Amino acid sequence: MERDRVGRTILLLVLLSVAGGLLKIYGSLTGGSRAVFVDAMTSIGNSVTIALTYKYFRESLKPPDLDHHYGHYKMLMGAPVSTLMVYSFVAGVVLFDLVESYGSPYKVGYESPLFAALAVVPYGVAVAISKSSRSFLAVYGGFTVIELIESSVSIASSLGGMAVSYTIDYAGALVLLGYLFFELVSSFREVILSYSDVAPIDVVERVHAVVRELGVEVSRVRVRKVADGLYQGDVVIRVKPGTSVDEAHAIMDKVEKELAKHGIEVVVHVEP
The missing domain is CATH 3.30.70.1350 (Cation efflux protein, cytoplasmic domain)
Structure with a gap:
Protein backbone atom coordinates (compact mmCIF):
# COMPACT_ATOMS: atom_id res chain seq x y z
CA MET A 1 0.00 0.00 0.00
CA GLU A 2 1.02 3.61 -0.61
CA ARG A 3 0.79 4.41 3.10
CA ASP A 4 3.13 1.56 4.03
CA ARG A 5 5.59 2.49 1.29
CA VAL A 6 5.77 6.11 2.42
CA GLY A 7 6.05 5.00 6.03
CA ARG A 8 9.05 2.82 5.22
CA THR A 9 10.62 5.66 3.22
CA ILE A 10 10.27 8.11 6.10
CA LEU A 11 11.65 5.58 8.59
CA LEU A 12 14.70 5.12 6.36
CA LEU A 13 15.15 8.90 6.14
CA VAL A 14 15.01 9.14 9.94
CA LEU A 15 17.72 6.48 10.32
CA LEU A 16 19.95 8.16 7.73
CA SER A 17 19.43 11.55 9.35
CA VAL A 18 20.27 10.23 12.83
CA ALA A 19 23.39 8.48 11.52
CA GLY A 20 24.66 11.64 9.84
CA GLY A 21 23.74 13.76 12.85
CA LEU A 22 25.59 11.55 15.32
CA LEU A 23 28.75 11.71 13.21
CA LYS A 24 28.62 15.51 13.10
CA ILE A 25 27.82 15.87 16.78
CA TYR A 26 30.78 13.66 17.72
CA GLY A 27 33.04 15.65 15.40
CA SER A 28 31.95 18.99 16.86
CA LEU A 29 32.35 17.84 20.48
CA THR A 30 35.75 16.22 20.05
CA GLY A 31 37.22 18.62 17.49
CA GLY A 32 35.84 21.90 18.86
CA SER A 33 34.82 23.36 15.49
CA ARG A 34 32.11 26.04 15.60
CA ALA A 35 31.29 25.40 11.93
CA VAL A 36 30.73 21.70 12.58
CA PHE A 37 28.68 22.67 15.64
CA VAL A 38 26.26 24.57 13.39
CA ASP A 39 26.26 21.54 11.13
CA ALA A 40 25.49 19.25 14.08
CA MET A 41 22.64 21.41 15.39
CA THR A 42 20.88 21.44 12.04
CA SER A 43 21.34 17.68 11.95
CA ILE A 44 19.38 17.39 15.20
CA GLY A 45 16.68 19.57 13.69
CA ASN A 46 16.71 17.40 10.57
CA SER A 47 15.98 14.25 12.56
CA VAL A 48 13.17 15.91 14.52
CA THR A 49 11.46 17.36 11.44
CA ILE A 50 11.35 14.11 9.48
CA ALA A 51 9.77 12.35 12.49
CA LEU A 52 7.14 15.11 12.70
CA THR A 53 6.58 14.84 8.94
CA TYR A 54 5.65 11.19 9.36
CA LYS A 55 3.29 12.03 12.23
CA TYR A 56 1.36 14.59 10.18
CA PHE A 57 1.37 12.35 7.13
CA ARG A 58 -0.44 9.66 9.14
CA GLU A 59 -2.92 12.26 10.44
CA SER A 60 -3.69 13.42 6.91
CA LEU A 61 -4.78 9.91 5.88
CA LYS A 62 -7.71 9.82 8.29
CA PRO A 63 -11.12 9.67 6.54
CA PRO A 64 -13.74 12.45 6.76
CA ASP A 65 -15.58 12.68 10.08
CA LEU A 66 -18.12 14.89 11.86
CA ASP A 67 -15.87 17.94 12.04
CA HIS A 68 -13.67 17.28 8.98
CA HIS A 69 -16.16 16.91 6.14
CA TYR A 70 -13.50 17.13 3.42
CA GLY A 71 -11.04 14.81 5.12
CA HIS A 72 -7.83 15.54 7.02
CA TYR A 73 -5.60 16.37 4.03
CA LYS A 74 -4.65 19.78 5.38
CA MET A 75 -3.07 18.15 8.44
CA LEU A 76 -0.11 17.49 6.18
CA MET A 77 0.68 21.21 6.33
CA GLY A 78 1.87 20.53 9.87
CA ALA A 79 5.03 19.07 8.32
CA PRO A 80 6.46 22.24 6.70
CA VAL A 81 5.20 24.38 9.60
CA SER A 82 7.01 22.10 12.07
CA THR A 83 10.12 22.28 9.92
CA LEU A 84 10.07 26.07 10.12
CA MET A 85 9.56 25.99 13.90
CA VAL A 86 12.36 23.50 14.56
CA TYR A 87 14.90 25.20 12.33
CA SER A 88 14.00 28.61 13.73
CA PHE A 89 14.80 27.26 17.19
CA VAL A 90 18.07 25.80 15.90
CA ALA A 91 18.99 29.13 14.31
CA GLY A 92 18.37 30.90 17.62
CA VAL A 93 20.55 28.44 19.58
CA VAL A 94 23.38 28.75 17.05
CA LEU A 95 23.16 32.54 16.96
CA PHE A 96 23.38 32.70 20.76
CA ASP A 97 26.42 30.39 20.80
CA LEU A 98 28.28 32.37 18.15
CA VAL A 99 27.59 35.65 19.90
CA GLU A 100 28.78 34.20 23.22
CA SER A 101 32.00 32.81 21.72
CA TYR A 102 32.84 35.88 19.63
CA GLY A 103 36.43 37.04 20.17
CA SER A 104 37.45 33.99 22.22
CA PRO A 105 40.23 31.94 20.56
CA TYR A 106 39.76 28.17 20.38
CA LYS A 107 41.50 25.16 18.86
CA VAL A 108 40.09 22.99 16.09
CA GLY A 109 41.08 19.29 16.06
CA TYR A 110 41.21 16.85 13.14
CA GLU A 111 38.07 15.07 14.40
CA SER A 112 35.82 17.87 13.21
CA PRO A 113 36.59 17.76 9.46
CA LEU A 114 36.94 13.97 9.53
CA PHE A 115 33.52 13.17 10.97
CA ALA A 116 31.84 15.96 9.02
CA ALA A 117 33.16 14.29 5.86
CA LEU A 118 31.90 10.87 6.93
CA ALA A 119 28.41 12.33 7.51
CA VAL A 120 28.13 13.26 3.83
CA VAL A 121 27.35 9.66 2.90
CA PRO A 122 24.07 9.14 4.82
CA TYR A 123 22.84 12.65 4.03
CA GLY A 124 23.58 12.21 0.33
CA VAL A 125 21.42 9.08 0.29
CA ALA A 126 18.66 10.88 2.25
CA VAL A 127 18.55 13.75 -0.26
CA ALA A 128 18.29 11.33 -3.19
CA ILE A 129 15.41 9.48 -1.53
CA SER A 130 13.47 12.59 -0.47
CA LYS A 131 13.74 14.16 -3.92
CA SER A 132 12.42 11.04 -5.65
CA SER A 133 9.66 10.36 -3.11
CA ARG A 134 6.30 12.08 -2.53
CA SER A 135 6.44 15.82 -3.05
CA PHE A 136 5.15 16.65 0.45
CA LEU A 137 8.75 15.90 1.52
CA ALA A 138 9.99 18.81 -0.59
CA VAL A 139 10.53 21.19 2.34
CA TYR A 140 12.31 18.47 4.29
CA GLY A 141 14.38 17.65 1.22
CA GLY A 142 15.32 21.30 0.86
CA PHE A 143 16.63 21.45 4.41
CA THR A 144 18.43 18.13 3.91
CA VAL A 145 20.24 19.68 0.96
CA ILE A 146 21.43 22.26 3.49
CA GLU A 147 23.10 19.40 5.35
CA LEU A 148 25.22 18.59 2.28
CA ILE A 149 26.03 22.25 1.71
CA GLU A 150 26.88 22.66 5.37
CA SER A 151 29.08 19.58 5.29
CA SER A 152 31.13 21.06 2.44
CA VAL A 153 31.48 24.42 4.19
CA SER A 154 32.12 22.94 7.64
CA ILE A 155 34.75 20.54 6.30
CA ALA A 156 36.60 23.36 4.51
CA SER A 157 36.20 25.78 7.43
CA SER A 158 37.31 23.32 10.10
CA LEU A 159 40.32 22.31 7.99
CA GLY A 160 41.23 25.99 7.72
CA GLY A 161 40.67 26.44 11.44
CA MET A 162 42.89 23.48 12.20
CA ALA A 163 45.70 24.38 9.80
CA VAL A 164 45.65 28.20 9.84
CA SER A 165 43.41 30.01 12.34
CA TYR A 166 40.20 29.50 14.29
CA THR A 167 38.85 32.63 12.62
CA ILE A 168 38.40 30.68 9.37
CA ASP A 169 36.29 28.13 11.20
CA TYR A 170 34.27 30.88 12.91
CA ALA A 171 33.68 32.61 9.57
CA GLY A 172 32.41 29.33 8.16
CA ALA A 173 29.93 29.05 11.03
CA LEU A 174 28.62 32.55 10.25
CA VAL A 175 28.17 31.63 6.58
CA LEU A 176 26.19 28.52 7.54
CA LEU A 177 24.00 30.49 9.91
CA GLY A 178 23.29 33.10 7.24
CA TYR A 179 22.31 30.40 4.75
CA LEU A 180 20.00 28.81 7.32
CA PHE A 181 18.16 32.11 7.79
CA PHE A 182 17.90 32.49 4.00
CA GLU A 183 16.29 29.03 3.70
CA LEU A 184 13.90 29.84 6.53
CA VAL A 185 12.64 32.92 4.70
CA SER A 186 12.28 31.05 1.40
CA SER A 187 10.42 28.15 2.97
CA PHE A 188 8.13 30.54 4.85
CA ARG A 189 7.05 32.03 1.55
CA GLU A 190 6.33 28.56 0.15
CA VAL A 191 4.19 27.68 3.17
CA ILE A 192 2.19 30.91 2.82
CA LEU A 193 1.57 30.07 -0.85
CA SER A 194 0.33 26.60 0.10
CA TYR A 195 -2.13 28.12 2.58
CA SER A 196 -3.44 30.63 0.03
CA ASP A 197 -5.78 28.13 -1.72
CA VAL A 198 -3.87 28.49 -4.96
CA ALA A 199 -5.63 27.30 -8.14
CA PRO A 200 -2.91 26.08 -10.55
Missing part, protein backbone atom coordinates in the same frame (compact mmCIF):
# COMPACT_ATOMS: atom_id res chain seq x y z
CA ILE A 201 -3.53 27.13 -14.16
CA ASP A 202 -2.92 23.60 -15.48
CA VAL A 203 -5.63 22.21 -13.18
CA VAL A 204 -8.17 24.83 -14.30
CA GLU A 205 -7.31 24.09 -17.93
CA ARG A 206 -7.75 20.36 -17.29
CA VAL A 207 -11.25 21.00 -15.91
CA HIS A 208 -12.19 22.92 -19.05
CA ALA A 209 -10.75 20.20 -21.29
CA VAL A 210 -12.56 17.37 -19.52
CA VAL A 211 -15.91 19.20 -19.59
CA ARG A 212 -15.54 20.06 -23.29
CA GLU A 213 -14.87 16.41 -24.12
CA LEU A 214 -18.27 15.59 -22.60
CA GLY A 215 -19.98 18.03 -24.92
CA VAL A 216 -20.89 20.79 -22.48
CA GLU A 217 -19.56 24.25 -21.66
CA VAL A 218 -17.96 25.57 -18.48
CA SER A 219 -19.58 28.63 -16.97
CA ARG A 220 -17.39 28.89 -13.85
CA VAL A 221 -14.56 26.98 -12.18
CA ARG A 222 -13.44 27.33 -8.56
CA VAL A 223 -10.80 24.89 -7.35
CA ARG A 224 -8.09 24.94 -4.72
CA LYS A 225 -5.16 22.73 -3.86
CA VAL A 226 -5.87 20.59 -0.80
CA ALA A 227 -2.86 18.27 -0.91
CA ASP A 228 -0.28 17.13 -3.43
CA GLY A 229 -2.20 15.81 -6.42
CA LEU A 230 -5.61 16.56 -4.88
CA TYR A 231 -7.88 19.53 -5.64
CA GLN A 232 -11.40 20.35 -4.49
CA GLY A 233 -13.97 22.91 -5.56
CA ASP A 234 -17.07 23.45 -7.64
CA VAL A 235 -17.84 23.74 -11.33
CA VAL A 236 -20.84 25.32 -13.03
CA ILE A 237 -21.65 23.89 -16.47
CA ARG A 238 -24.06 25.06 -19.13
CA VAL A 239 -26.21 22.48 -20.92
CA LYS A 240 -28.25 22.85 -24.09
CA PRO A 241 -31.76 24.29 -23.79
CA GLY A 242 -34.35 21.56 -23.54
CA THR A 243 -32.09 19.13 -21.66
CA SER A 244 -34.20 17.12 -19.23
CA VAL A 245 -33.48 16.96 -15.50
CA ASP A 246 -32.43 13.32 -15.77
CA GLU A 247 -30.06 14.07 -18.65
CA ALA A 248 -28.57 17.01 -16.73
CA HIS A 249 -27.95 14.82 -13.68
CA ALA A 250 -26.32 12.18 -15.86
CA ILE A 251 -23.98 14.80 -17.33
CA MET A 252 -23.13 16.10 -13.83
CA ASP A 253 -22.24 12.58 -12.69
CA LYS A 254 -20.00 12.05 -15.72
CA VAL A 255 -18.17 15.35 -15.12
CA GLU A 256 -17.56 14.54 -11.45
CA LYS A 257 -16.32 11.01 -12.20
CA GLU A 258 -14.01 12.10 -15.02
CA LEU A 259 -12.46 14.91 -12.98
CA ALA A 260 -12.03 12.58 -10.00
CA LYS A 261 -9.73 10.46 -12.20
CA HIS A 262 -7.43 13.49 -12.35
CA GLY A 263 -7.49 14.07 -8.58
CA ILE A 264 -10.04 16.89 -8.86
CA GLU A 265 -13.02 16.49 -6.52
CA VAL A 266 -15.79 18.92 -7.42
CA VAL A 267 -19.48 19.56 -6.92
CA VAL A 268 -21.08 20.23 -10.29
CA HIS A 269 -23.92 22.70 -10.75
CA VAL A 270 -25.96 23.07 -13.94
CA GLU A 271 -27.38 26.17 -15.52
CA PRO A 272 -29.55 26.09 -18.65
Whole structure:
Protein backbone atom coordinates (compact mmCIF):
# COMPACT_ATOMS: atom_id res chain seq x y z
CA MET A 1 0.00 0.00 0.00
CA GLU A 2 1.02 3.61 -0.61
CA ARG A 3 0.79 4.41 3.10
CA ASP A 4 3.13 1.56 4.03
CA ARG A 5 5.59 2.49 1.29
CA VAL A 6 5.77 6.11 2.42
CA GLY A 7 6.05 5.00 6.03
CA ARG A 8 9.05 2.82 5.22
CA THR A 9 10.62 5.66 3.22
CA ILE A 10 10.27 8.11 6.10
CA LEU A 11 11.65 5.58 8.59
CA LEU A 12 14.70 5.12 6.36
CA LEU A 13 15.15 8.90 6.14
CA VAL A 14 15.01 9.14 9.94
CA LEU A 15 17.72 6.48 10.32
CA LEU A 16 19.95 8.16 7.73
CA SER A 17 19.43 11.55 9.35
CA VAL A 18 20.27 10.23 12.83
CA ALA A 19 23.39 8.48 11.52
CA GLY A 20 24.66 11.64 9.84
CA GLY A 21 23.74 13.76 12.85
CA LEU A 22 25.59 11.55 15.32
CA LEU A 23 28.75 11.71 13.21
CA LYS A 24 28.62 15.51 13.10
CA ILE A 25 27.82 15.87 16.78
CA TYR A 26 30.78 13.66 17.72
CA GLY A 27 33.04 15.65 15.40
CA SER A 28 31.95 18.99 16.86
CA LEU A 29 32.35 17.84 20.48
CA THR A 30 35.75 16.22 20.05
CA GLY A 31 37.22 18.62 17.49
CA GLY A 32 35.84 21.90 18.86
CA SER A 33 34.82 23.36 15.49
CA ARG A 34 32.11 26.04 15.60
CA ALA A 35 31.29 25.40 11.93
CA VAL A 36 30.73 21.70 12.58
CA PHE A 37 28.68 22.67 15.64
CA VAL A 38 26.26 24.57 13.39
CA ASP A 39 26.26 21.54 11.13
CA ALA A 40 25.49 19.25 14.08
CA MET A 41 22.64 21.41 15.39
CA THR A 42 20.88 21.44 12.04
CA SER A 43 21.34 17.68 11.95
CA ILE A 44 19.38 17.39 15.20
CA GLY A 45 16.68 19.57 13.69
CA ASN A 46 16.71 17.40 10.57
CA SER A 47 15.98 14.25 12.56
CA VAL A 48 13.17 15.91 14.52
CA THR A 49 11.46 17.36 11.44
CA ILE A 50 11.35 14.11 9.48
CA ALA A 51 9.77 12.35 12.49
CA LEU A 52 7.14 15.11 12.70
CA THR A 53 6.58 14.84 8.94
CA TYR A 54 5.65 11.19 9.36
CA LYS A 55 3.29 12.03 12.23
CA TYR A 56 1.36 14.59 10.18
CA PHE A 57 1.37 12.35 7.13
CA ARG A 58 -0.44 9.66 9.14
CA GLU A 59 -2.92 12.26 10.44
CA SER A 60 -3.69 13.42 6.91
CA LEU A 61 -4.78 9.91 5.88
CA LYS A 62 -7.71 9.82 8.29
CA PRO A 63 -11.12 9.67 6.54
CA PRO A 64 -13.74 12.45 6.76
CA ASP A 65 -15.58 12.68 10.08
CA LEU A 66 -18.12 14.89 11.86
CA ASP A 67 -15.87 17.94 12.04
CA HIS A 68 -13.67 17.28 8.98
CA HIS A 69 -16.16 16.91 6.14
CA TYR A 70 -13.50 17.13 3.42
CA GLY A 71 -11.04 14.81 5.12
CA HIS A 72 -7.83 15.54 7.02
CA TYR A 73 -5.60 16.37 4.03
CA LYS A 74 -4.65 19.78 5.38
CA MET A 75 -3.07 18.15 8.44
CA LEU A 76 -0.11 17.49 6.18
CA MET A 77 0.68 21.21 6.33
CA GLY A 78 1.87 20.53 9.87
CA ALA A 79 5.03 19.07 8.32
CA PRO A 80 6.46 22.24 6.70
CA VAL A 81 5.20 24.38 9.60
CA SER A 82 7.01 22.10 12.07
CA THR A 83 10.12 22.28 9.92
CA LEU A 84 10.07 26.07 10.12
CA MET A 85 9.56 25.99 13.90
CA VAL A 86 12.36 23.50 14.56
CA TYR A 87 14.90 25.20 12.33
CA SER A 88 14.00 28.61 13.73
CA PHE A 89 14.80 27.26 17.19
CA VAL A 90 18.07 25.80 15.90
CA ALA A 91 18.99 29.13 14.31
CA GLY A 92 18.37 30.90 17.62
CA VAL A 93 20.55 28.44 19.58
CA VAL A 94 23.38 28.75 17.05
CA LEU A 95 23.16 32.54 16.96
CA PHE A 96 23.38 32.70 20.76
CA ASP A 97 26.42 30.39 20.80
CA LEU A 98 28.28 32.37 18.15
CA VAL A 99 27.59 35.65 19.90
CA GLU A 100 28.78 34.20 23.22
CA SER A 101 32.00 32.81 21.72
CA TYR A 102 32.84 35.88 19.63
CA GLY A 103 36.43 37.04 20.17
CA SER A 104 37.45 33.99 22.22
CA PRO A 105 40.23 31.94 20.56
CA TYR A 106 39.76 28.17 20.38
CA LYS A 107 41.50 25.16 18.86
CA VAL A 108 40.09 22.99 16.09
CA GLY A 109 41.08 19.29 16.06
CA TYR A 110 41.21 16.85 13.14
CA GLU A 111 38.07 15.07 14.40
CA SER A 112 35.82 17.87 13.21
CA PRO A 113 36.59 17.76 9.46
CA LEU A 114 36.94 13.97 9.53
CA PHE A 115 33.52 13.17 10.97
CA ALA A 116 31.84 15.96 9.02
CA ALA A 117 33.16 14.29 5.86
CA LEU A 118 31.90 10.87 6.93
CA ALA A 119 28.41 12.33 7.51
CA VAL A 120 28.13 13.26 3.83
CA VAL A 121 27.35 9.66 2.90
CA PRO A 122 24.07 9.14 4.82
CA TYR A 123 22.84 12.65 4.03
CA GLY A 124 23.58 12.21 0.33
CA VAL A 125 21.42 9.08 0.29
CA ALA A 126 18.66 10.88 2.25
CA VAL A 127 18.55 13.75 -0.26
CA ALA A 128 18.29 11.33 -3.19
CA ILE A 129 15.41 9.48 -1.53
CA SER A 130 13.47 12.59 -0.47
CA LYS A 131 13.74 14.16 -3.92
CA SER A 132 12.42 11.04 -5.65
CA SER A 133 9.66 10.36 -3.11
CA ARG A 134 6.30 12.08 -2.53
CA SER A 135 6.44 15.82 -3.05
CA PHE A 136 5.15 16.65 0.45
CA LEU A 137 8.75 15.90 1.52
CA ALA A 138 9.99 18.81 -0.59
CA VAL A 139 10.53 21.19 2.34
CA TYR A 140 12.31 18.47 4.29
CA GLY A 141 14.38 17.65 1.22
CA GLY A 142 15.32 21.30 0.86
CA PHE A 143 16.63 21.45 4.41
CA THR A 144 18.43 18.13 3.91
CA VAL A 145 20.24 19.68 0.96
CA ILE A 146 21.43 22.26 3.49
CA GLU A 147 23.10 19.40 5.35
CA LEU A 148 25.22 18.59 2.28
CA ILE A 149 26.03 22.25 1.71
CA GLU A 150 26.88 22.66 5.37
CA SER A 151 29.08 19.58 5.29
CA SER A 152 31.13 21.06 2.44
CA VAL A 153 31.48 24.42 4.19
CA SER A 154 32.12 22.94 7.64
CA ILE A 155 34.75 20.54 6.30
CA ALA A 156 36.60 23.36 4.51
CA SER A 157 36.20 25.78 7.43
CA SER A 158 37.31 23.32 10.10
CA LEU A 159 40.32 22.31 7.99
CA GLY A 160 41.23 25.99 7.72
CA GLY A 161 40.67 26.44 11.44
CA MET A 162 42.89 23.48 12.20
CA ALA A 163 45.70 24.38 9.80
CA VAL A 164 45.65 28.20 9.84
CA SER A 165 43.41 30.01 12.34
CA TYR A 166 40.20 29.50 14.29
CA THR A 167 38.85 32.63 12.62
CA ILE A 168 38.40 30.68 9.37
CA ASP A 169 36.29 28.13 11.20
CA TYR A 170 34.27 30.88 12.91
CA ALA A 171 33.68 32.61 9.57
CA GLY A 172 32.41 29.33 8.16
CA ALA A 173 29.93 29.05 11.03
CA LEU A 174 28.62 32.55 10.25
CA VAL A 175 28.17 31.63 6.58
CA LEU A 176 26.19 28.52 7.54
CA LEU A 177 24.00 30.49 9.91
CA GLY A 178 23.29 33.10 7.24
CA TYR A 179 22.31 30.40 4.75
CA LEU A 180 20.00 28.81 7.32
CA PHE A 181 18.16 32.11 7.79
CA PHE A 182 17.90 32.49 4.00
CA GLU A 183 16.29 29.03 3.70
CA LEU A 184 13.90 29.84 6.53
CA VAL A 185 12.64 32.92 4.70
CA SER A 186 12.28 31.05 1.40
CA SER A 187 10.42 28.15 2.97
CA PHE A 188 8.13 30.54 4.85
CA ARG A 189 7.05 32.03 1.55
CA GLU A 190 6.33 28.56 0.15
CA VAL A 191 4.19 27.68 3.17
CA ILE A 192 2.19 30.91 2.82
CA LEU A 193 1.57 30.07 -0.85
CA SER A 194 0.33 26.60 0.10
CA TYR A 195 -2.13 28.12 2.58
CA SER A 196 -3.44 30.63 0.03
CA ASP A 197 -5.78 28.13 -1.72
CA VAL A 198 -3.87 28.49 -4.96
CA ALA A 199 -5.63 27.30 -8.14
CA PRO A 200 -2.91 26.08 -10.55
CA ILE A 201 -3.53 27.13 -14.16
CA ASP A 202 -2.92 23.60 -15.48
CA VAL A 203 -5.63 22.21 -13.18
CA VAL A 204 -8.17 24.83 -14.30
CA GLU A 205 -7.31 24.09 -17.93
CA ARG A 206 -7.75 20.36 -17.29
CA VAL A 207 -11.25 21.00 -15.91
CA HIS A 208 -12.19 22.92 -19.05
CA ALA A 209 -10.75 20.20 -21.29
CA VAL A 210 -12.56 17.37 -19.52
CA VAL A 211 -15.91 19.20 -19.59
CA ARG A 212 -15.54 20.06 -23.29
CA GLU A 213 -14.87 16.41 -24.12
CA LEU A 214 -18.27 15.59 -22.60
CA GLY A 215 -19.98 18.03 -24.92
CA VAL A 216 -20.89 20.79 -22.48
CA GLU A 217 -19.56 24.25 -21.66
CA VAL A 218 -17.96 25.57 -18.48
CA SER A 219 -19.58 28.63 -16.97
CA ARG A 220 -17.39 28.89 -13.85
CA VAL A 221 -14.56 26.98 -12.18
CA ARG A 222 -13.44 27.33 -8.56
CA VAL A 223 -10.80 24.89 -7.35
CA ARG A 224 -8.09 24.94 -4.72
CA LYS A 225 -5.16 22.73 -3.86
CA VAL A 226 -5.87 20.59 -0.80
CA ALA A 227 -2.86 18.27 -0.91
CA ASP A 228 -0.28 17.13 -3.43
CA GLY A 229 -2.20 15.81 -6.42
CA LEU A 230 -5.61 16.56 -4.88
CA TYR A 231 -7.88 19.53 -5.64
CA GLN A 232 -11.40 20.35 -4.49
CA GLY A 233 -13.97 22.91 -5.56
CA ASP A 234 -17.07 23.45 -7.64
CA VAL A 235 -17.84 23.74 -11.33
CA VAL A 236 -20.84 25.32 -13.03
CA ILE A 237 -21.65 23.89 -16.47
CA ARG A 238 -24.06 25.06 -19.13
CA VAL A 239 -26.21 22.48 -20.92
CA LYS A 240 -28.25 22.85 -24.09
CA PRO A 241 -31.76 24.29 -23.79
CA GLY A 242 -34.35 21.56 -23.54
CA THR A 243 -32.09 19.13 -21.66
CA SER A 244 -34.20 17.12 -19.23
CA VAL A 245 -33.48 16.96 -15.50
CA ASP A 246 -32.43 13.32 -15.77
CA GLU A 247 -30.06 14.07 -18.65
CA ALA A 248 -28.57 17.01 -16.73
CA HIS A 249 -27.95 14.82 -13.68
CA ALA A 250 -26.32 12.18 -15.86
CA ILE A 251 -23.98 14.80 -17.33
CA MET A 252 -23.13 16.10 -13.83
CA ASP A 253 -22.24 12.58 -12.69
CA LYS A 254 -20.00 12.05 -15.72
CA VAL A 255 -18.17 15.35 -15.12
CA GLU A 256 -17.56 14.54 -11.45
CA LYS A 257 -16.32 11.01 -12.20
CA GLU A 258 -14.01 12.10 -15.02
CA LEU A 259 -12.46 14.91 -12.98
CA ALA A 260 -12.03 12.58 -10.00
CA LYS A 261 -9.73 10.46 -12.20
CA HIS A 262 -7.43 13.49 -12.35
CA GLY A 263 -7.49 14.07 -8.58
CA ILE A 264 -10.04 16.89 -8.86
CA GLU A 265 -13.02 16.49 -6.52
CA VAL A 266 -15.79 18.92 -7.42
CA VAL A 267 -19.48 19.56 -6.92
CA VAL A 268 -21.08 20.23 -10.29
CA HIS A 269 -23.92 22.70 -10.75
CA VAL A 270 -25.96 23.07 -13.94
CA GLU A 271 -27.38 26.17 -15.52
CA PRO A 272 -29.55 26.09 -18.65
